[in-house]
Amino acid sequence: AQSVSQHNHHVILSEAASLELGCNYSYGGTVNLFWYVQYPGQHLQLLLKYFSGDPLVKGIKGFEAEFIKSKFSFNLRKPSVQWSDTAEYFCAVNGGATNKLIFGTGTLLAVQP
Amino acid sequence: DGGITQSPKYLFRKEGQNVTLSCEQNLNHDAMYWYRQDPGQGLRLIYYSQIVNDFQKGDIAEGYSVSREKKESFPLTVTSAQKNPTAFYLCASRVQGISNQPQHFGDGTRLSIL
Numbered sequence: 001a002q003s004v005s006q007h008n009h010h011v012i013l014s015e016a017a018s019l020e021l022g023c024n025y026s027y028g029g030t031v032n033l034f035w036y037v038q039y040p041g042q043h044l045q046l047l048l049k050y051f052s053g054d055p056l057v058k059g060i061k062g063f064e065a066e067f068i069k070s071k072f073s074f075n076l077r078k079p080s081v082q083w084s085d086t087a088e089y090f091c092a093v094n095g096g097a098t099n100k101l102i103f104g105t106g107t108l109l110a111v112q113p
Numbered sequence: 114d115g116g117i118t119q120s121p122k123y124l125f126r127k128e129g130q131n132v133t134l135s136c137e138q139n140l141n142h143d144a145m146y147w148y149r150q151d152p153g154q155g156l157r158l159i160y161y162s163q164i165v166n167d168f169q170k171g172d173i174a175e176g177y178s179v180s181r182e183k184k185e186s187f188p189l190t191v192t193s194a195q196k197n198p199t200a201f202y203l204c205a206s207r208v209q210g211i212s213n214q215p216q217h218f219g220d221g222t223r224l225s226i227l
Contacts, residue, residue: 009153032213044203044218051213090155094212100171101146101216105155 002027004093006104013081014112021076021107023065023091033074034092034101035065044090050074061085083113115140119204119219125227126191126198134189134222136204143209145187146216149173150201159202162187163209191224199226 005024013019025031035047048059055067065076074091091104117138126132138145144163148156158171162181176195181187187206191198201223205216 006155034215036218043220044205046215049213049215100158100161102158103148103156105153 002093002100002102004091004102004104006089006091006107008107009105010108010110012110012112015083016080017111019076019078019081019085019109021089021091021109023074023076023104024072025074025091025093025102026072027093032094033065033067034094035059035063035074035076036090036092036103037087038090038106039087047076047089081109081111083111085109086111117204117206117217117219119202119222121222122220124222124224126224127227129193131190131192132224134191134202134204134224136187136189136219137185138187138204138206138217138219139185140206140217141184142206142217143184144207145181146205146207147171147177147179147187147189148203148205150203150221156203159189198224200224 003026007022032051034049036044037047038044048057050057050067058064063078067074089107092101094101120135146161147159150156157173159177160179162168165184168179168181178190201221203221204219207216208214
């Protein structure tokens with residue numbers, strides 16, 4: 001069965017610090033990988049996705065993620081966070097013929113001004 | 114603008130009552146989903162539907178029921194059999210048959226037990 005692990009449950013950073021949120025998945029075949037963000041009081045929004053091609057994908061608001069197949073990882077990065085990045089971040093995977101999206105447990109990021 | 118509308122935003126239920134959460138989309142998506150979001154547990158799939166008049170159980174379907182009579186609508190009923198219904202419920206939809214397409218989410222309904 002597919003599963004997604006997000007190891008960081010809570011992250012607190014100061015503005016301008018660099019961010020890396022871990023995401024590991026378990027599925028041996030071709031996968032589609034997503035990062036979603038949920039800002040306080042708002043709905044989930046797609047941050048970026050990977051399905052093929054360049055393993056380094058760029059998303060909105062300066063975020064990027066790198067797909068490392070050998071490590072089954074899809075970590076999210078941002079070189080310099082802002083207070084407005086305070087949100088909950090979810091990694092998700094969709095593999096094979098299924099249309100189901102499996103979510104990680106989420107990482108709550110708090111950026112201190 | 115196309116999107117997903119969930120109503121109501123807040124819902125209160127008495128013990129033993131069934132309640133129905135509405136989800137409507139005008140994105141012309143075939144596939145629709147219901148998730149439950151609890152703190153520290155991420156999103157867990159309750160039910161999903163890939164086509165009208167058909168739906169499948171997700172990972173935590175017990176105590177819930179759905180219908181899909183129209184493409185645009187996928188209501189979720191939380192029955193009295195659901196022992197811990199207090200949660201945030203999210204509806205989503207996506208293009209069917211193309212696995213790299215993302216899901217689009219509604220604003221959610223927060224259900225509380227009185």
